[in-house]
Amino acid sequence: MDVIYEWFRLLYQETGINLPFLYDEYDRNRMVDGFLTTVWLSLVCLFFSVIIGVIGAWLQGSSFKWTRRFVNGYIQLFRNTPPLVQLYFFYFAIGTLLPRVENDWGGQSPILGSFAWAAISLSFFAGAFNVEIFRSGIEAVPKSTVEAAEALGFSKLQIYRDITLPLAFRVVLPALNNNLVNLVKTTTLAYAIAVPEMLYEANQIWSDNVNVTEMMIFLLLAYFVLVGVLVGAMNRWERAMKIPGYG
Amino acid sequence: MTWKTDLPVMLPVTKPEPEPFLGLKAWHILPVALFAILGPSLGFAQTEDGGQNPLVVLMNWAPLLLQGFVFNLVISVSAMALGTVVGALLGLGQISLIPVVRGGSWFVTQFFRNAPWLVLLFFAMFLLPFEISILGLKIPFPDWLKAILGLSLPVMANVSEIVRGAVRSLPSGQWEAAESLAYTRMQTLWLIILPQCVKRMLPPWMNLYSILTMATVLASIVGVSEVMTLTGQALASEGGRPELLAPFYGFVLLLFFIYCYPIARFTVRLEKKFAVIG
Amino acid sequence: MSWNTSDPMVSLKDVHKSFGDLKVLNGVSLDVMKGDVICIIGPSGSGKSTLIRCINALNDIQQGSILVEGQEVNDPKLNKLELRKKVGMVFQQYNLFPHKTALQNVMMAPVRVLKQDKDAAEKSARALIKKVRLEGKEDAYPGELSGGQQQRVAIARSLAMQPDVILFDEVTAALDPETVGEVLQTIKDLAEDGMTCILVTHEMAFAREVADHIYFTDRGVIVEHGPPDTFFKNAQDPRTKEFLSQIL
Numbered sequence: 001m002d003v004i005y006e007w008f009r010l011l012y013q014e015t016g017i018n019l020p021f022l023y024d025e026y027d028r029n030r031m032v033d034g035f036l037t038t039v040w041l042s043l044v045c046l047f048f049s050v051i052i053g054v055i056g057a058w059l060q061g062s063s064f065k066w067t068r069r070f071v072n073g074y075i076q077l078f079r080n081t082p083p084l085v086q087l088y089f090f091y092f093a094i095g096t097l098l099p100r101v102e103n104d105w106g107g108q109s110p111i112l113g114s115f116a117w118a119a120i121s122l123s124f125f126a127g128a129f130n131v132e133i134f135r136s137g138i139e140a141v142p143k144s145t146v147e148a149a150e151a152l153g154f155s156k157l158q159i160y161r162d163i164t165l166p167l168a169f170r171v172v173l174p175a176l177n178n179n180l181v182n183l184v185k186t187t188t189l190a191y192a193i194a195v196p197e198m199l200y201e202a203n204q205i206w207s208d209n210v211n212v213t214e215m216m217i218f219l220l221l222a223y224f225v226l227v228g229v230l231v232g233a234m235n236r237w238e239r240a241m242k243i244p245g246y247g
Numbered sequence: 248m249t250w251k252t253d254l255p256v257m258l259p260v261t262k263p264e265p266e267p268f269l270g271l272k273a274w275h276i277l278p279v280a281l282f283a284i285l286g287p288s289l290g291f292a293q294t295e296d297g298g299q300n301p302l303v304v305l306m307n308w309a310p311l312l313l314q315g316f317v318f319n320l321v322i323s324v325s326a327m328a329l330g331t332v333v334g335a336l337l338g339l340g341q342i343s344l345i346p347v348v349r350g351g352s353w354f355v356t357q358f359f360r361n362a363p364w365l366v367l368l369f370f371a372m373f374l375l376p377f378e379i380s381i382l383g384l385k386i387p388f389p390d391w392l393k394a395i396l397g398l399s400l401p402v403m404a405n406v407s408e409i410v411r412g413a414v415r416s417l418p419s420g421q422w423e424a425a426e427s428l429a430y431t432r433m434q435t436l437w438l439i440i441l442p443q444c445v446k447r448m449l450p451p452w453m454n455l456y457s458i459l460t461m462a463t464v465l466a467s468i469v470g471v472s473e474v475m476t477l478t479g480q481a482l483a484s485e486g487g488r489p490e491l492l493a494p495f496y497g498f499v500l501l502l503f504f505i506y507c508y509p510i511a512r513f514t515v516r517l518e519k520k521f522a523v524i525g
Numbered sequence: 526m527s528w529n530t531s532d533p534m535v536s537l538k539d540v541h542k543s544f545g546d547l548k549v550l551n552g553v554s555l556d557v558m559k560g561d562v563i564c565i566i567g568p569s570g571s572g573k574s575t576l577i578r579c580i581n582a583l584n585d586i587q588q589g590s591i592l593v594e595g596q597e598v599n600d601p602k603l604n605k606l607e608l609r610k611k612v613g614m615v616f617q618q619y620n621l622f623p624h625k626t627a628l629q630n631v632m633m634a635p636v637r638v639l640k641q642d643k644d645a646a647e648k649s650a651r652a653l654i655k656k657v658r659l660e661g662k663e664d665a666y667p668g669e670l671s672g673g674q675q676q677r678v679a680i681a682r683s684l685a686m687q688p689d690v691i692l693f694d695e696v697t698a699a700l701d702p703e704t705v706g707e708v709l710q711t712i713k714d715l716a717e718d719g720m721t722c723i724l725v726t727h728e729m730a731f732a733r734e735v736a737d738h739i740y741f742t743d744r745g746v747i748v749e750h751g752p753p754d755t756f757f758k759n760a761q762d763p764r765t766k767e768f769l770s771q772i773l
Contacts, residue, residue: 080507081500082461084468085475089500093493148620148679151581152634152686153609162637166624185363192468199366212373220362220370227361243624245668 018211027205034201042184048123053130060135078128084189086125091117091193118190126183133175137168170241177234181227305494308481315474316502319463325395327456330402338410359404364462371397372469394466402459409451413444450518457510461503474499528595534559534690534721540589542575549575551745562722564732567742568768573725577692581612613688617695619675621667627678628663631685653681657711673704677711690721697728729772733757741765
C-alpha cells in the first residue's frame with residue numbers, strides 16, 4: 001500500500017494534482033470516516049423510513065377519518081417542502097426547544113446531536129414516500145388471491161405474512177429501491193448542519209489543502225460509484241425476486 | 248407515480264387522487280398552516296417579556312423573505328428551461344443509432360443522475376470561473392448564475408431519462424408503421440414519436456420541476472441570497488432569539504408548500520387523465 | 526350439532542342475501558347429500574356464484590340458515606377455520622399464489638393451517654399432483670403453466686385440505702377452449718371417487734353427464750330443479766325453457 005501512497009505523493013510533486021487523502025494518513029482517515037458516516041446515515045434512515053412507511057400505510061387503511069387525514073397531511077407536507085428546510089426546522093427550531101444535558105466536560109450540550117437530527121429529518125422525508133409506495137403495493141395484491149387463502153382456512157395474520165406481504169414487496173421493490181438511491185443522495189444535506197459525512201469531510205480537506213478541483217472530481221466519482229454499485233445491486237435483487245413465468 | 252407491474256396477476260398500481268389536505272378545501276390551507284406555525288410562537292410571546300412578539304417580527308421581515316422566494320422561483324424556472332433543452336438533446340442522443348453518441352449520452356446522463364444535487368451545485372460554484380472573457384469582453388459570472396447552471400445539471404440528466412423512457416414506452420409498431428410508409432428516421436421521430444411522447448413526459452417533467460424548486464434552497468449553502476439565506480440573515484439580525492426559529496423556518500416551509508402542493512395535485516390529475524386515454 | 530351421513534351434508538333454508546339495495550338471493554333452499562354432485566346453472570347475474578360463496582362464508586347472509594354437516598354457517602360465532610377444513614373451493618380465476626411453485630401451492634395450507642408435518646404434506650401433495658395428471662410440473666410456478674394446468678393445481682390445492690365437499694365456481698369459464706376438457710375430466714374423476722361436489726357451471730353437456738341433480742336459478746331464486754334427464758328433457762317453467770333454448 002505504501003508504494004501506492006508514495007506514488008500519489010510523487011504525482012502531487014510532479015504534476016500538482018493533489019489527492020492528499022491518498023497519501024496523507026490524517027486526510028485518508030477523514031475521508032474514510034466521511035464515507036462510513038454517509039453509509040451509516042443512509043442505513044439508519046433506510047431502517048426508520050421503512051418503519052414509518054409500514055406504519056403509515058397501515059394507518060392509512062384505518063377506519064378513522066382523522067387518522068387517514070393526519071397521515072395524508074404528513075405525506076403532503078413532507079413531499080412538498082424542501083428537505084433542507086425540514087432539516088433546519090428539526091435541528092434549529094425543534095432542537096433548541098429540547099432541554100440540554102450536561103456533557104462529560106461539564107458543559108451543556110443538546111440531547112440530540114446533528115447526526116441524530118439528520119437521521120430523524122431524513123427518515124421522515126423518505127418515510128413520506130414509503131407510505132405511498134407500501135400502500136400501493138398492498139392494494140396491488142388482488143382480493144381474489146387473498147380470498148383463495150381465506151377459503152383454505154388461513155388466518156388473517158397468516159394471509160398477511162404468507163401472501164399479501166411477499167407479493168406486495170415484489171411489486172414495490174423497484175420504487176423502494178429508487179427511493180433508497182434518492183435517500184443516499186439526500187444524505188449530503190446533512191452537510192448543512194455539520195454532520196461529518198463525505199461531502200463535509202471533502203470540504204474540510206479542500207479547505208486545508210486548497211485542492212477544490214481534485215476533491216470535487218473525486219467526490220463526483222465517489223458518488224457515481226457508490227450510487228452505481230447500489231443501483232446495480234438493487235437491479236440484481238429485483239431480478240432475483242422476479243416470479244418465474246411473469247414479465 | 249403510476250406504474251405497471253410485470254405480474255399480470257397483479258392489479259396495475261395507480262395513485263389515488265390525494266384526499267384534500269386534511270380534508271380541507273384549498274383555500275383553507277393557508278390560515279390553518281399559518282395558525283399551526285405561528286401558534287407556538289404566540290405562546291412564547293406570552294411567557295417571555297423581552298423582545299417583540301415573534302409574529303410581529305416575522306411580519307416585518309415577510310416582504311424581504313417573499314422577495315427571496317421569488318428569486319428562488321426565478322432560479323428554478325431558468326434552471327428548468329436550460330436543463331430541459333440540453334436534457335432533451337441528451338435524451339435524443341440516448342436513442343441515437345450511432346453507438347458513440349448513444350454510449351456517450353448514456354454515460355453523461357447516468358453520471359449526473361447519480362450525483363447528489365448538492366455536490367453538483369458545489370461543483371458549479373467552485374469550478375466555474377467568476378468571469379469569462381470572450382473577445383476581450385469580460386462577462387461576469389455571478390453566484391446566482393452559477394447556481395442556475397449547477398442546478399440545471401441534474402435537471403438535464405433527469406429530462407434525458409424522461410425522454411428516453413417515453414420514447415421507449417411507445418410500442419415498436421409505431422416505428423414499424425412509419426418505416427413502412429417510407430418516413431426517414433428523423434421524420435418518424437419528429438412527426439410520429441415525439442408528439443405522442445409529450446403527453447407521457449409531462450407528468451414526470453412537472454414532478455421534476457417541483458423537486459427542482461425545492462432544491463433551490465441548496466443555493467443558500469453556497470451563499471446565493473435566496474429565501475433561506477435571507478431567513479438566516481434575518482434571524483441573525485434579530486439577535487438569534489430561539490423563539491423566532493420555528494415561525495421563520497415554518498414560514499419558509501409554508502411558502503414552498505403553497506407553491507409545490509398545487510403542482511403535485513395537478514400532476515396526479517394529469518397522470519390519471521393520461522392513464523385513461525392511454 | 527350431531528350429524529350423520531343420512532342427513533344432508535349441506536343444507537340451505539330460505540337464504541337471503543343482498544349487497545346494499547341489490548337483492549341477490551331471495552329465499553334459496555337446497556339440500557346436498559354426501560357423495561352428491563349438483564350443478565347450479567342459470568343466466569349471469571342470477572346469484573349462482575354468490576350462492577356457493579355463502580356456503581364457505583366468503584359472503585355472509587342476512588337471513589336464513591346454511592348448515593354444513595350440521596354446523597350453522599350464519600352465526601357470528603362461527604369458527605371459519607373449522608368450516609373451511611370441511612369445505613374446499615376452486616375459483617374461476619384459479620387464484621394460485623403466484624410466488625409459490627405448484628407443489629408449494631398444494632402443500633402450503635396443510636402445513637400452515639393443519640400443522641401437518643412438512644415431509645408428510647409434501648408426500649401427499651406429490652400424490653395429489655399426480656392425481657390431477659401434472660407429474661413433472663411440481664416445481665413450475667403458476668405463471669409457467671397454462672390455464673388448464675393452473676386450474677388443476679388449484680383443484681389439487683383444495684383437495685390437500687381433505688375437504689368433505691368442494692365448491693367449483695365457474696372453474697372453466699376463464700379457460701382456453703382446448704384446456705377445458707382436461708379440467709372437466711379431473712372433476713369427473715373426483716365425482717367418481719365419491720367426492721361431494723357443488724358446481725356452478727355453463728358447461729351443459731358436462732352438467733348433464735356428471736350431475737346427480739341440477740338446479741336452475743334466476744333472479745335470486747331456484748326456479749326449477751331435478752335429475753339431469755328430467756330437467757333437460759321436461760323443463761316446466763317458461764324461464765328454464767327459454768334459458769335452455771338459448772344455450773343448447
